[in-house]
Amino acid sequence: MRKLAQYGTVIIIAHALTVVWHLKVLAGIPPGLTAQQVARAIAAINAVPVIALIFLWTPFRRLAGLLLFLTLGAGLVAGGYEHFVGADNMFRMAAGPWTVPFRVSAVLLLILEGVGCWIGIALLLGARGSQTEDPAPAGSSPS
Numbered sequence: 001m002r003k004l005a006q007y008g009t010v011i012i013i014a015h016a017l018t019v020v021w022h023l024k025v026l027a028g029i030p031p032g033l034t035a036q037q038v039a040r041a042i043a044a045i046n047a048v049p050v051i052a053l054i055f056l057w058t059p060f061r062r063l064a065g066l067l068l069f070l071t072l073g074a075g076l077v078a079g080g081y082e083h084f085v086g087a088d089n090m091f092r093m094a095a096g097p098w099t100v101p102f103r104v105s106a107v108l109l110l111i112l113e114g115v116g117c118w119i120g121i122a123l124l125l126g127a128r129g130s131q132t133e134d135p136a137p138a139g140s141s142p143s
Contacts, residue, residue: 001126005056008068008119012053015072015112016046022105029098045075049116056123065123072116079109 023041027033033041048071055064082088083106090103 001061001123004119004123004126005061005064008056008064008116008123009053011072011112011116011119012049012056012068015049015109015116018105018108018112019045021101022109025098025101025105029096029102052120061123061126065120065126067120069117069120069124072113072120076110076113076117079106079113083110 020042023033023038027035027038048067052064052067052071055061055067058064083090090106093099093102
């Protein structure tokens, strides 16, 4: 479980930094987002994953897994649709100075959110198993 907490921490921090970068890129693409819109979106998108990060290092790892799965799963579905199918489809963007950063940040978000969902599920399943199993002391045999 400690390894999952470590991996989850890395994913949450990397995701938060990528969200900041992605929104800064979006601010540069006309008509662009205002600084206030970028700040609000950063806070809204990262709030629950940061709470999950805190819970990763407490006995409430199952709750951390649930929060991680739900928030990054929502981002995966919404961002995956929007960036690969919908109106902000990265394959239909006009060439410009923000095209490559947009594409790279969108793909990176997709990867981080997918891995984050996997970690969330693993935490949910692992935490459930560790709560119900009572390991036998070393050197003892099961009865």
